[in-house]
Amino acid sequence: MSATAAEWEAIAQGWLDKVARADESHRVELLDGPMLEAVGDVSGRRAVDLGCGGGRFSRMLAERGAAVVGVDQCETFVAYARDRAGGGETYVVGDAQRELDLPAGSFDVAVSYLTLMDMPDPRGAVHEAARLLRAGGRFAVCVVHPIRSAVEPAAWGRDDEGNRTHWPVADYGREGARTCNFGANVGTVTNFHVMLSSYVAMFLEAGFVLTSLIEPLPTEAQAASSEGWAAEYHAPNFMIFGLSKPS
Numbered sequence: 001m002s003a004t005a006a007e008w009e010a011i012a013q014g015w016l017d018k019v020a021r022a023d024e025s026h027r028v029e030l031l032d033g034p035m036l037e038a039v040g041d042v043s044g045r046r047a048v049d050l051g052c053g054g055g056r057f058s059r060m061l062a063e064r065g066a067a068v069v070g071v072d073q074c075e076t077f078v079a080y081a082r083d084r085a086g087g088g089e090t091y092v093v094g095d096a097q098r099e100l101d102l103p104a105g106s107f108d109v110a111v112s113y114l115t116l117m118d119m120p121d122p123r124g125a126v127h128e129a130a131r132l133l134r135a136g137g138r139f140a141v142c143v144v145h146p147i148r149s150a151v152e153p154a155a156w157g158r159d160d161e162g163n164r165t166h167w168p169v170a171d172y173g174r175e176g177a178r179t180c181n182f183g184a185n186v187g188t189v190t191n192f193h194v195m196l197s198s199y200v201a202m203f204l205e206a207g208f209v210l211t212s213l214i215e216p217l218p219t220e221a222q223a224a225s226s227e228g229w230a231a232e233y234h235a236p237n238f239m240i241f242g243l244s245k246p247s
Contacts (some may be wrong), residue, residue, distance in 0.1 A: 004118060005073040005095070007189040012076035014186035016054055027114075029222065031142055031238060032060070034214050035113060038140035038242040042066035045108035048132055050096040050125055051115025055081025055089065062088030066109065071096050097124035099131070107132045110139045114238075116199075117143050117191050120177075123202045130206040130245060139208060139243040141199075145215065145236050149193040152178040156231065164227060167235035196239075203243055212242030 008015075035057070039047070043065030049058045052070030054077050062068050063086070070091040072078050081091045094100045096112075097119050110129040116122040129139050148154065150172040156164040175198060180191040203210060215236040218229040 004120060004190050008074045008118070009076060011182070011187040011189060012074050012080075015182065016076070016080055018182070018186055019054060019056070026237065027056075030216050030218060030232075031113075031240070032057075034216050034240050035111070035140055035142055036060070036064075038138070038212065038214075038240055039109050039111060040138060042109055046106065047109040047111060048102070048107045048129075049111045049113070050129060051112060051118065052081060052091065053077050053115075055084060055091060057111060057113045058089050058091070059084065059086065061109075061111070062086055069102065069107075071100060096128055097121040099128060102132055104131050105134045108134060108137050110137065112139075112141045112143075114142050114144070116141060117149060117194065118189070120192060122192070122194060122199075123205070126202045126206045126208075130208065133245045135245055136247040137245045139241075139245070141203075141241040141243065143194075143199065143239055143241075144191070145239045146172070146194060146196045146199075147235055148237050149178060149191065150174075153181075164231040164234065167231075199241070203241065207245065208243040209246055210241065211244050212240075214240040214242070216240065 042061050045066050047061050047066040047068045049070040052058045052072045055070050058068045058070040068089045070081055071094045073095050075093055078091045078093050110133055119125055147169050151168055151170050157166040157168055159165050175193055178191050178193050179188055181188045216238055218232050222229040
């Protein structure tokens with residue numbers, strides 16, 4: 001087990017408790033829609049979720065008619081996902097950065113939903129996605145935006161009244177490990193800062209074609225509802241790549 005896998009295992013129950021409190025508004029309100037758009041119609045398709053965590057997005061894909069294999073290194077996450085699985089899902093413990101015990105070309109859709117930046121070797125996972133996909137298959141990738149992953153520790157710049165005004169960017173060109181703190185009830189793990197150009201290079205090297213690039217922003221109504229949502233317009237928190245494997 002890698003150092004980061006061991007870190008996730010150590011905080012897994014705290015993370016699952018956080019999810020159970022519905023403390024994932026950024027995923028539900030900001031990311032799910034664009035991610036579902038990136039994967040497209042999955043009815044009757046086979047999908048692999050690389051870094052499935054507790055299986056939330058895998059279940060969403062299964063509800064839309066996909067046959068899903070969820071893969072995660074964290075045994076606690078996989079056990080949680082299995083306990084909640086419907087008829088369209090299978091969950092396995094595995095390292096998506098290495099070749100999995102799954103046949104090449106056996107999936108129509110691959111997903112990496114906020115997982116590549118948790119991996120010491122994201123390039124390995126991108127190449128494994130390419131191996132698992134059939135020709136013409138789609139790969140949807142969501143990552144923390146590189147402008148938000150560069151600084152450690154990360155903190156908003158504020159004006160004299162305490163309003164969020166800007167996100168500081170430093171050491172953008174120095175890729176590598178950063179510490180991510182999910183709060184006192186969860187704990188810290190190691191994330192990895194990757195430049196935008198490096199992500200694109202990984203995808204092209206693995207043979208993918210970039211079909212879309214989305215920097216999700218809240219609606220105007222959301223932005224008006226809270227400072228946190230409004231601040232997304234200063235520095236988007238996430239980036240979604242739509243990719244395809246050429247026929």
